[in-house]
Amino acid sequence: MYEAITIKDIAKALGLSTSTVSRALRGSHEISSETKKMVIEYAEQFNYRPNPIALSLKERRSHSIGVVVCEIANNFFSQAINGIESVAYNRGYHVIISQSHESYDREVVNVEHLASRSVDGLLVSISAETDRFEHFKNLHDKGFPIVFFDRITDGIETHKVVADNYKGGYDATQHLIDAGYKKIAHLTSASHLSISRERLEGYKAALRDNNITINESYIKNCNHGGMIYKELEDAVKNLVNLKDKPDAIFSAGDRLTVSCLAALKAIGLKIPDDIALVGFSNSPLVELMNPSLTSVKQPAFEMGQTATELLIKLIESKRAVTEFETIVLQTEVIVRDSSADKITGKNNKSKKAVS
């Protein structure tokens, strides 16, 4: 089938040894300029490309990095991947993407598959189901480069890149309070995820700072991050059936937010008249929704870029790295109609809260 030209073919055709050809191609000074010219011209004519697999074997690195996210059909992650790709390609790395679909088992399999497949490093956002980290720890302890982004764990000491989830949660909640809402529920993902914890803390802090009592029955976890619609639907129904019904929901995730809107509409509630909604989302489509959704936007592209730069720094470092950093990027609340002022019914976009 498909056969590429090798250094051997060139050597044979030109009556040289492979080492001479190799050195000529790399422009070594110990090859005469005539020979060099001859080799280079022949190589160009036959479109010679060094076999990257042979190089990988020799250099013990594959110039590729693995990405493990829950799903690419999520604007936050596809934007982050664009950031990853932009840096990786410029630095000569390939990107291999795999999806955990929020499943612990698939995450483990993917991580082991990628590592044994000799990627030089891993970029990971932990799945919603994952609450053990041996599969990362094993690799990390052996010196395998890993950088976590978005969803991280304290259990492993390495570079991390996150959004300021605390502030995002705080700002979103404060915005709802400013718009006149007091009974604010919080719909979030698995409680052990870093993003859930931090956004929840921001939410609670904003309530406290405004002397609003925290109502634990207003806080709902969806352990599958919205991958199972029924789980989310139950949580939403549970909220709107409470005796003391909330007048607003702050949801902490792209999929969660959109599904929540769908569930509220299915129930027949008017937004924001019956219940307001603010969510984390990176989809440009929330602008076009009915109503348009107030959302906390994360710098996904930058997060991907930063994480990739850190990973490549780890990979290319000569000695083992022991000093790790955690980079925090800022979020932005974009005010739209789903959280219009409870009294005036208007949203004040000029008051766009930038955190």
Add this chain to the structure above:
Amino acid sequence: MYEAITIKDIAKALGLSTSTVSRALRGSHEISSETKKMVIEYAEQFNYRPNPIALSLKERRSHSIGVVVCEIANNFFSQAINGIESVAYNRGYHVIISQSHESYDREVVNVEHLASRSVDGLLVSISAETDRFEHFKNLHDKGFPIVFFDRITDGIETHKVVADNYKGGYDATQHLIDAGYKKIAHLTSASHLSISRERLEGYKAALRDNNITINESYIKNCNHGGMIYKELEDAVKNLVNLKDKPDAIFSAGDRLTVSCLAALKAIGLKIPDDIALVGFSNSPLVELMNPSLTSVKQPAFEMGQTATELLIKLIESKRAVTEFETIVLQTEVIVRDSSADKITGKNNKSKKAVS
């Protein structure tokens, strides 16, 4: 840094030769059961994994397939990739994704990068800018396995998987006609793309079958497939500023449809009262839009699966394949509010047109 255990390490530790270890691990009959047992136990204890790069070099294949699409932040493609992944994974192949961002140059670079990077085959949906195909032809002529999906070209004889774009275009247009619209405009991508051509033909056929004259000024091409908002905005403005303004738009692409909705809203038109809208889209979010969008949905996941199965068949075929097939999958029109009946103002979802 990170060092994995090799067959040599096992051989040394056990006082055997590498070939014996290799055979023991593969369960060869010519190794005594005691030796086998010893080797296998040692390998398991130290978590031996064959080095896939060495295997690739030896077997002259990488067990990975390359995917070239315009962008993954598009539901059609992320769903297709899920389909690709599901099949590839089960068959022991890795998936390497790259994005052309609708640019011809980036597509060429990606294709060459992937091919030289020794992927065993390529799954391609052509970029909107691409109107030359040498970069595929060169590879294909050398026997390199390529399968096209969604956006294909007649220029290259290989397996292809597409949606029934003609029927999708026909059904969407017929649906608008049935709902009482007569002045139907068509917003589409670059005219040389197969999907544009086929959807346009379906559109024209439906008009003809209903004795509606085709108005060429109602047909607008966006050569960048909606990647450049200005281009699309100009096309929409041009349409609504026509003397004989259209009363409906049929748009032929995910990004085009959503941007069109945004543009119409920005202009201040009411949908469907001022102008109706039907588009191709695979986003579940169009259900939640204002208004909810009638859309033609493609079997993206199945398309990815089918294309991958065909590609793996090509890759694993012993002799050169000369018989190629083109598989056509069916589309589905999902009726929502953006194309509500012109007279009654209601959408008749029960009349859900299934093509």
Add this chain to the structure above:
DNA sequence: TTTTTTTACGCAATCGTTGCCGAGAACGAT
């Protein structure tokens, strides 16, 4: 002319794995 230096290239090992060939031992058949 002889010695030293420089130039220009080849040999062989290496990365991890497997295929092929052959060696040595044990065993039964003649």
Add this chain to the structure above:
DNA sequence: ATCGTTCTCGGCAACGATTGCGTAAAAAAA
């Protein structure tokens, strides 16, 4: 006792590219 067979296993080569080392021939220095 001799031969052929079977069972186990080791050695070598190869996949494609790079690289340290060695060396022949040419050039320069003595």
